Every structure is written in structure tokens, then in C-alpha cells.
Amino acid sequence: MLQVLIFLAVFIAVIFPMGKYLYHIALGQRTFADPVFDRMDNVIYRICGIDRKEMNWKQYAIAMLATNAIMVFVGYLILRIQSLPILNPNGIGSMESSLSFNTIISFITNTNLQHYSGESGLSYMSQMLVIIFMMFTSAATGFSVAIAAIRGFAGKTKTMGNFYADLVRITTRVLLPLSFMIGLVLVSQGVVQNLSPNTTVQTIEGKFQDIAMGPIAALESIKHLGTNGGGFLGANSTTPFENPNILTNMIEMLSMMILPGACVVMFGLMVRSRKKETERGIEKKRVLFGSEAKPIFAVMLIIFVVGIAVCFGAEQAGNPALEKAGLSQSMGNMEGKEMRFGIAQSSLFTTVTTAFTTGSINNMHDTLTPLGGIVPLMNMMLNLVFGGKGVGLMNMILYVILTVFICGLMVGRTPEYLAKKIEGKEMKLTALGIIIHPLLILAFSALALAVPAGLAGITNSGHHGLTQVVYEYASSAANNGSGFEGLADNTYFWNITTGLVMFFGRYLSIIISLAIASSLMLKQPVSESIGTLRTNTRTFTISLLMVIIIIAALTFFPALVLGPIAEHMNLWS
Amino acid sequence: MSSFLKGIKKPFLVTIALLLICGVVYPLLLTGISQIILPKQANGSMIIINGQSVGSELVGQDFSDARFMKGRPSAVNYNTYTQKDKESGDYTGVGSGSKNYAPTNPDLVKRVEADIAEFLKANTSVKKQDIPTDLLTASGSGLDPHISPAAASVQIPALVKTTGLSKETLEGIVEANTEDKFLGFFGEETVNVLMVNLDIAKKLGLLK
Numbered sequence: 001m002l003q004v005l006i007f008l009a010v011f012i013a014v015i016f017p018m019g020k021y022l023y024h025i026a027l028g029q030r031t032f033a034d035p036v037f038d039r040m041d042n043v044i045y046r047i048c049g050i051d052r053k054e055m056n057w058k059q060y061a062i063a064m065l066a067t068n069a070i071m072v073f074v075g076y077l078i079l080r081i082q083s084l085p086i087l088n089p090n091g092i093g094s095m096e097s098s099l100s101f102n103t104i105i106s107f108i109t110n111t112n113l114q115h116y117s118g119e120s121g122l123s124y125m126s127q128m129l130v131i132i133f134m135m136f137t138s139a140a141t142g143f144s145v146a147i148a149a150i151r152g153f154a155g156k157t158k159t160m161g162n163f164y165a166d167l168v169r170i171t172t173r174v175l176l177p178l179s180f181m182i183g184l185v186l187v188s189q190g191v192v193q194n195l196s197p198n199t200t201v202q203t204i205e206g207k208f209q210d211i212a213m214g215p216i217a218a219l220e221s222i223k224h225l226g227t228n229g230g231g232f233l234g235a236n237s238t239t240p241f242e243n244p245n246i247l248t249n250m251i252e253m254l255s256m257m258i259l260p261g262a263c264v265v266m267f268g269l270m271v272r273s274r275k276k277e278t279e280r281g282i283e284k285k286r287v288l289f290g291s292e293a294k295p296i297f298a299v300m301l302i303i304f305v306v307g308i309a310v311c312f313g314a315e316q317a318g319n320p321a322l323e324k325a326g327l328s329q330s331m332g333n334m335e336g337k338e339m340r341f342g343i344a345q346s347s348l349f350t351t352v353t354t355a356f357t358t359g360s361i362n363n364m365h366d367t368l369t370p371l372g373g374i375v376p377l378m379n380m381m382l383n384l385v386f387g388g389k390g391v392g393l394m395n396m397i398l399y400v401i402l403t404v405f406i407c408g409l410m411v412g413r414t415p416e417y418l419a420k421k422i423e424g425k426e427m428k429l430t431a432l433g434i435i436i437h438p439l440l441i442l443a444f445s446a447l448a449l450a451v452p453a454g455l456a457g458i459t460n461s462g463h464h465g466l467t468q469v470v471y472e473y474a475s476s477a478a479n480n481g482s483g484f485e486g487l488a489d490n491t492y493f494w495n496i497t498t499g500l501v502m503f504f505g506r507y508l509s510i511i512i513s514l515a516i517a518s519s520l521m522l523k524q525p526v527s528e529s530i531g532t533l534r535t536n537t538r539t540f541t542i543s544l545l546m547v548i549i550i551i552a553a554l555t556f557f558p559a560l561v562l563g564p565i566a567e568h569m570n571l572w573s
Numbered sequence: 574m575s576s577f578l579k580g581i582k583k584p585f586l587v588t589i590a591l592l593l594i595c596g597v598v599y600p601l602l603l604t605g606i607s608q609i610i611l612p613k614q615a616n617g618s619m620i621i622i623n624g625q626s627v628g629s630e631l632v633g634q635d636f637s638d639a640r641f642m643k644g645r646p647s648a649v650n651y652n653t654y655t656q657k658d659k660e661s662g663d664y665t666g667v668g669s670g671s672k673n674y675a676p677t678n679p680d681l682v683k684r685v686e687a688d689i690a691e692f693l694k695a696n697t698s699v700k701k702q703d704i705p706t707d708l709l710t711a712s713g714s715g716l717d718p719h720i721s722p723a724a725a726s727v728q729i730p731a732l733v734k735t736t737g738l739s740k741e742t743l744e745g746i747v748e749a750n751t752e753d754k755f756l757g758f759f760g761e762e763t764v765n766v767l768m769v770n771l772d773i774a775k776k777l778g779l780l781k
Contacts, residue, residue: 067588129597207635240629240633240717567676567677
């Protein structure tokens with residue numbers, strides 16, 4: 001466990017400088033790298049005719065939707081014509097239409113659910129022009145929206161910023177330079193980066209072996225930085241060419257954690273009311289955390305650490321069915337795991353990739369023990385344990401508003417958050433935002449279990465089959481993209497339904513977040529009084545955690561009991 | 574209509590600009606620089622013997638010769654195949670992954686039981702409970718190049734018989750191809766099966 005603790009310490013150490021940098025980017029303040037990036041951005045602004053005019057929330061949302069729609073159109077076109085002999089040394093054919101639909105929705109929504117296998121499904125042209133491209137833009141889109149919403153919550157302006165400028169700034173100043181550096185480090189460790197066709201070697205036994213090639217490192221770095229998660233190769237980050245050793249494993253985990261973690265820090269800094277803190281005399285030269293971000297960060301970290309502990313414990317305990325068959329399980333449940341990662345780094349990766357909604361895998365989640373598999377499932381059902389690029393933070397803020405409201409009712413205080421009154425309109429939107437996620441997961445799971453086309457996908461019998469279905473939709477709705485990969489999901493039914501779930505899971509929650517932020521932004525601030533419920537206290541942190549647990553239990557407990565918990569009982573009986 | 578066109582002009586231009594920067598310039602630039610400063614790694618860390626590549630340091634291989642050490646079971650057979658497999662359609666092209674057997678899946682138990690029986694037949698001096706777990710469970714990628722040190726040493730008595738090499742020589746080979754934990758405590762100790770077998774082949778004079 002020592003390696004896990006040290007890893008977490010490194011994580012916490014890196015998010016503060018990163019959060020500060022993001023804060024400067026979000027507010028358009030000066031940073032050390034401006035001389036280079038200003039020039040680059042200005043060229044892009046000029047070519048695209050971006051005037052950097054401030055937008056209200058509707059304009060911002062429409063600009064976001066229009067840009068995403070055009071990206072979908074362009075990407076779909078490329079997938080359908082990828083058989084052309086451009087950057088296609090392996091002679092890959094065009095992608096079938098329902099699979100193209102699913103793939104394009106999957107990548108534009110930052111989900112990266114893959115119903116194809118990279119080696120045989122995509123040409124290098126598609127990998128670059130569709131997959132890598134969308135990994136950048138979907139991450140930058142999510143991030144832009146989060147920044148806009150935080151501007152709203154901070155309430156220091158009356159507008160949300162300019163979507164195009166945000167999109168470009170985040171891509172050029174955060175994602176591109178980081179991806180490039182991390183990509184180079186990954187190559188140095190053995191991640192492949194070339195445009196050569198797959199090679200065939202003759203082994204020392206005289207047999208042949210095919211080895212997949214391609215621009216893997218370029219995809220690998222943005223895949224994690226952008227919390228995307230779609231692998232270049234079918235088996236994702238389990239494969240040696242995507243994740244050759246323990247160092248790359250930790251770099252990949254850190255790259256998916258750094259931006260969502262830093263997002264919370266950025267939030268704290270952005271909503272911090274400087275005036276109030278000066279009055280109290282706690283103005284320091286360097287503020288690490290805004291006090292409003294503390295409860296949010298604490299709750300995320302608690303759920304995250306509990307997840308790691310449960311997953312590690314369950315995997316270390318091994319599989320009693322194999323023990324019975326005579327195979328010693330002292331090493332833990334090694335089926336579906338790589339030897340170089342072992343139980344500790346595999347369960348850590350599993351927890352990280354689902355908490356931060358990346359969805360890349362370094363072991364097969366379908367082969368996890370039932371309780372080990374509950375952890376990724378719960379992380380996706382909650383969808384707020386850090387979460388992807390700002391989206392997890394937005395979900396968490398919905399719960400914060402709900403908690404403020406519930407606590408306000410209990411103690412008879414006016415519900416206020418960040419000095420703005422929470423009223424009927426915000427509460428309706430919040431309730432809608434919270435309910436959409438379980439509704440999508442459970443309703444579509446029920447549909448899949450009711451029709452033969454859905455049932456046909458299940459490959460593991462019994463309770464585990466139910467878990468496969470629920471996992472697939474939880475992963476889609478949370479825009480995670482990992483899977484219980486045994487599910488035979490490249491069919492019309494699965495391609496279309498998961499496509500819809502990903503679409504609504506992404507855009508509805510984004511629009512609702514923007515709407516709430518805007519509604520609060522436009523209100524008159526109320527001054528803090530004795531009747532104000534403080535949202536930066538320990539009591540509030542505990543209330544927030546309880547509200548999350550209660551809502552999650554009410555919505556998902558029945559599905560969990562019938563799936564993994566029943567499977568666990570069977571396995572250990 | 575013209576207002577619609579005007580409306581989508583900006584999103585369209587932004588899309589094209591980002592497509593070129595992120596989808597073309599970035600991957601090509603990274604490819605160029607990697608090929609110049611890290612050509613070996615960027616091309617798959619291939620092992621070249623007498624001008625011929627025999628595999629990659631990072632990717633496992635399937636071994637059936639009794640004189641070679643065995644790796645973990647693979648759902649894709651390490652993308653290793655014979656001409657016959659290809660012609661009969663048993664090998665369908667390069668891939669990766671596992672069979673995704675749930676812990677409760679009866680097929681998992683069946684596979685493991687069959688593998689235990691086969692392993693005990695080849696390694697007569699080994700007791701059933703001494704077989705390390707990793708050796709008979711499939712990796713996630715199907716390309717895992719490693720086994721645990723325990724899984725390597727449990728195969729040594731049988732290898733002594735088949736290769737005619739001494740126990741010490743074989744232990745030396747395994748030792749030389751064992752990688753420690755990163756910085757002493759991150760990850761696991763691993764033995765690279767392909768590298769072990771290359772050394773065995775060298776000792777036996779199989780590589781000309």
C-alpha cells in the first residue's frame with residue numbers, strides 16, 4: 001500500500017501549481033508562457049474571425065453545440081471514407097454506419113466507449129484526424145463549459161466569456177504542450193510512435209508474430225490528459241505498447257488526474273471573495289485553496305480513497321472458484337491483469353480511471369471480482385469523484401446546491417450559495433440535473449434486459465450478466481467509456497442505445513450547469529449574515545457526503561444488490 | 574439561409590483550424606521528433622539478431638517447444654501463428670484483449686483446470702498448490718511479456734531436463750532477465766519470458 005500512498009501524495013502536490021496556472025488561463029491573466037502563446041492564439045483568432053466578444057449562457061451553449069455538431073459531421077465523414085489509401089498502410093476498410101455513429105458520439109462527448117478494436121477498425125488517418133482531434137476538442141469543450149459555469153458561480157462578471165476563445169486557449173496553452181511533453185516521455189519508455197505498417201517477425205521457434213504499430217504515443221498522452229480513455233489498440237492501456245512499464249502506468253494515471261484535480265483548485269481560487277478575506281485578515285500572499293473548494297475536495301478524496309481500499313482488498317482476496325479448482329490465490333485475482341502492474345497498481349488504475357471518468361483500462365474490468373467491480377461501477381454512478389474535465393465538478397456543485405437546500409430547510413435558514421439566493425428555478429434545474437443520470441442508466445438497462453437484442457450481448461451468465469449491462473450504460477451516461485468488455489456490443493441495438501445515452505448524458509448536464517450558473521450570476525448578491533448557512537465548514541462537508549450517499553443508495557442500491565452483491569454472495573458461499 | 578451560413582462560419586473555421594493543429598501537426602511533429610531522438614523505442618523496441626527482428630522486448634510470444642520457458646495464457650495467442658494457422662483461418666489478424674471471463678464464469682474454471690493438468694504433465698516435480706497464480710491466468714492484453722519470479726523458478730526443473738543446461742545456468746539466465754520494482758517499491762518484480770528464451774537459445778546454439 002506504500003506505493004499507493006506515495007502516489008496520492010504526488011497527485012496532491014502537482015494539482016496546486018496546475019490549478020494556479022489554470023486559474024490564470026481562465027481569467028486571461030498573464031502567465032510565463034504568454035509571449036509564445038499570444039502570438040499563436042492571435043493567428044488562430046484572426047483566421048477564424050474570433051472577436052472574443054463576451055457571451056451570455058445561451059450564446060455560449062449555442063456556440064458550443066454548433067462547433068460540436070460540425071466536428072461530428074466532419075468526423076463521421078472521415079470514418080466512412082477511411083478506406084482511402086491515405087495514411088492507411090494496413091489497408092483498413094470503411095466503418096459501418098451504426099458503428100460510426102456510436103464512435104463519433106463516443107468521442108465528441110469525451111466518453112470514448114469503443115465498440116471497435118483499434119488494430120482492425122481504424123486507419124491511421126482516422127486515429128489522427130478523428131480520434132486524436134476529438135480527444136483534444138472534447139476535453140477542451142468540457143473544460144470551457146466548466147470555466148464558464150465557474151465564472152457564473154463566482155458572479156464577478158455578468159457574462160460567461162467567449163466559447164471560441166476559451167476552446168482555443170485551453171487547447172493551445174494547456175492540452176497541446178502537456179500532451180507533447182508527456183508523449184515524448186512515453187516514447188522514451190517504449191510507447192510506439194511511427195506511421196509504419198504493422199510488422200511481422202519470425203520467432204525463434206520459426207513461427208510468425210504480427211506486431212501492431214502506429215502513432216500510439218501521440219494518442220496515449222492526450223487520451224489521459226483529456227480524460228478521454230479510448231485506446232489505440234483494442235486492449236487499451238493493458239497492452240505493452242500503450243503502457244510498457246510501471247513508470248508509464250503512473251504517468252498515465254497522473255495525467256488523467258492532474259487537470260480534474262486542478263479544476264477544483266481553480267474553482268476555489270475563482271469563487272474566492274478577496275474582499276471578505278481581507279476584512280477577516282486572512283489575506284495571504286499565496287493562497288493554495290479557496291475555502292469553498294475545501295469541502296468539495298475533501299468529499300471527492302474520501303470517496304476516492306475508500307474506493308481504492310475496497311477494490312484493492314477485493315482483488316487481493318482472489319477468486320475462490322479458482323482456489324477450489326486448485327490454483328493458489330495467494331497472489332490475488334490475476335485473471336485479466338498484467339504481471340508488471342500486479343494487484344496494487346491495477347486496482348489503483350481501475351479506481352482512478354473511473355473516478356476521473358477517463359475509461360482507459362490497465363486490466364480487464366469484466367474479470368474483476370464482484371466487489372472489485374463495484375468500485376468502478378459506483379464511481380461512474382456517482383460521476384462526481386473528481387470526474388472528467390470540470391464535468392465532475394459541475395455535478396458536485398449540483399449536489400452542493402441540493403445539500404445547501406436540504407440543510408437550509410432543516411435548520412430554517414435561507415438557502416444561499418456563494419452569496420446568491422437559491423430559489424425555485426435553481427432547485428428545479430438541480431433536481432433535473434441530478435435525476436437525469438440515474439434515469440438514463442436504469443431506464444436503458446431495463447430496456448436492454450427487456451428486449452432480445454439487448455440480452456444477446458450478455459456473455460457472462462447469471463448476476464454478472466446484469467452487471468455487464470448496467471456497467472455499459474453507467475459508463476455511457478458518465479461519459480467514462482470503460483466497459484465490461486465481454487459484452488458483445490457492436491450491434492445495432494447497443495451502438496444506437498449507448499450512443500443516445502452518451503449524447504444526453506453529456507449535453508443535458510452541460511446545459512443545465514450553464515443555466516444554473518447563469519441564473520445565479522444574474523442575481524443580486526446577498527451579504528453574509530448570522531442567518532447564512534456557511535458552506536466551507538466541516539459540518540457542511542459531512543452533510544454533503546451524506547446527501548451524496550443517500551441519493552446514490554436510493555437510486556442504485558437495487559441494481560447493485562441484484563448484480564455484483566448477489567454475485568459476491570454466490571462466489572463466496 | 575445566408576444568416577445560417579454566417580452563423581456556422583465561425584464554428585466551421587474553428588473546427589478546421591483545430592483539426593489541422595491537433596490532428597495533423599501535433600501527431601506528425603511528435604512522430605518526427607521521436608524518430609530522430611528515440612528511433613528504437615518509437616519503432617517498437619525490436620530485438621534484432623543477425624539483422625532479423627525476432628520480436629519486441631515489450632511484447633510476449635507464444636512458446637510451444639519444451640526447451641523454452643512458458644508465458645501466461647493469451648486469448649489472442651500473442652498474435653503468434655504458423656503459416657498453417659493463417660491458411661486455415663485460425664489466425665484472423667493482429668489483435669489484443671482477453672476472453673473477459675467473470676470470476677463466476679464456469680469456462681474460466683474449465684480453462685484453468687485443463688491448464689493445471691497440462692502443466693503438471695510437463696513439470697512432473699511440481700505440486701499443484703505450488704503453481705503461481707499468474708502463470709495460469711490470462712493477462713488483460715494477451716501480450717503480457719512477463720511472469721513472476723516464482724512462475725519462472727517453478728519451471729526450472731523441467732527445463733533442466735529438456736535443455737540439458739545446468740540448474741545454475743538457468744537460474745542465472747532468469748536472474749539476468751528479472752526486473753526489480755521501480756525505485757524499489759513501485760509495481761512488481763517481473764521476468765521477461767522472451768528474453769529468457771533468447772538466452773536459452775543462445776546457450777543451446779539455436780541462434781546462428
